[in-house]
Amino acid sequence: QSVLTQPPSVSGAPGQRVTISCTGSTSNIGADYDVHWYQHLPGTPPKFLIYGNSNRPSGVPDRFSGSKSGTSASLAITGLQAEDEADYYCQSYDNSLGAPVFGGGTKLTVL
Amino acid sequence: QLQLQESGPRLVKPSETLSLTCAVSGASISRSYYYWGWIRQPPGKGLEWIGSIFNNGATYYNPSLKSRVTLSVDTSRNQFSLKLSSVTAADTAVYYCTKSFSDYDFWSALNWGQGTLVTVSS
Numbered sequence: 001q002s003v004l005t006q007p008p009s010v011s012g013a014p015g016q017r018v019t020i021s022c023t024g025s026t027s028n029i030g031a032d033y034d035v036h037w038y039q040h041l042p043g044t045p046p047k048f049l050i051y052g053n054s055n056r057p058s059g060v061p062d063r064f065s066g067s068k069s070g071t072s073a074s075l076a077i078t079g080l081q082a083e084d085e086a087d088y089y090c091q092s093y094d095n096s097l098g099a100p101v102f103g104g105g106t107k108l109t110v111l
Numbered sequence: 112q113l114q115l116q117e118s119g120p121r122l123v124k125p126s127e128t129l130s131l132t133c134a135v136s137g138a139s140i141s142r143s144y145y146y147w148g149w150i151r152q153p154p155g156k157g158l159e160w161i162g163s164i165f166n167n168g169a170t171y172y173n174p175s176l177k178s179r180v181t182l183s184v185d186t187s188r189n190q191f192s193l194k195l196s197s198v199t200a201a202d203t204a205v206y207y208c209t210k211s212f213s214d215y216d217f218w219s220a221l222n223w224g225q226g227t228l229v230t231v232s233s
Contacts, residue, residue, distance in 0.1 A: 002157065034216065034219075036212075036219050038158075038220070040158075044225075045207055045223035045224065045225055045226050046158070046207075046220070046223060047223075048212065048219070048220060048221045048222075051212050051216075051219060051221075057212070057221065089157065089158055091158075091160075091218070091219075093218060097174065097175075098174050099160065099173045099174055099175070100160040100173075100218030101160070102157055102158040102159065102160065103157070104157050105157045105158070
């Protein structure tokens, strides 16, 4: 059971917008720790997608955006493309566990 | 361009020590103010942060693994290493070495190695 809760799966048609939630608590996201997001395609290492809740590293398309409010964070993907089909993970720090934690991951299917 | 490459035994016997090394190219560990870390993913499961090390040797470990994990850095060879003792089948996973995004965030992972599957089995 992950400390950060993500939906196991989401789906959308090409061109649509999808969001992936990451629900935490007052010991992690709610304690004002940054949330990062990663994209993981099978057979490749994860890719750093969003840092500091809402910032994109160089090279990440602006179709990807992140937000945070209270004890939750969200990743939004607009203009969905077939190549976006992957697993997505949120990450934050938990001061109760004293360690960084990942969400359980969300599998995005592009219909 | 920064590259990370894991190396080490792919098969480890139960109760023995898993040892992996990450070779860094395209950047100097001693002159870089980043954290060098390890993350793993058991088959069919999610990601787990193992630990990070700074170039001065300062370490951060996941408390759930702390009693069994040792990270070290060799600036002369521009590489860093992971040792995980007393392994069991639960330690079977793809192990990734990483570099942090910043000098203040020891748990982010901007750069990743390709990953290496380590199987614990007799």
